[in-house]
Amino acid sequence: xxxxxxxxxxxxxxxxxxxxxxxxxxxxxxxxxxxxxxxxxxxxxxxxxxxxxxxxxxxxx
Numbered sequence: 001x002x003x004x005x006x007x008x009x010x011x012x013x014x015x016x017x018x019x020x021x022x023x024x025x026x027x028x029x030x031x032x033x034x035x036x037x038x039x040x041x042x043x044x045x046x047x048x049x050x051x052x053x054x055x056x057x058x059x060x061x
Contacts, residue, residue: 005013018026 003029
């Protein structure tokens, strides 16, 4: 009965979102979201490098 939206329901949701925010604001939101995801992934990569460096120094002791 209730679940994820399908087909025409997505179109209705998209139209409502465009009416609420406008196409310009949606573009800004999408680019900010993309930058946030990119910085999050970079942060995860730095954390993995730090843990690798720590284990390598502990092994050499």
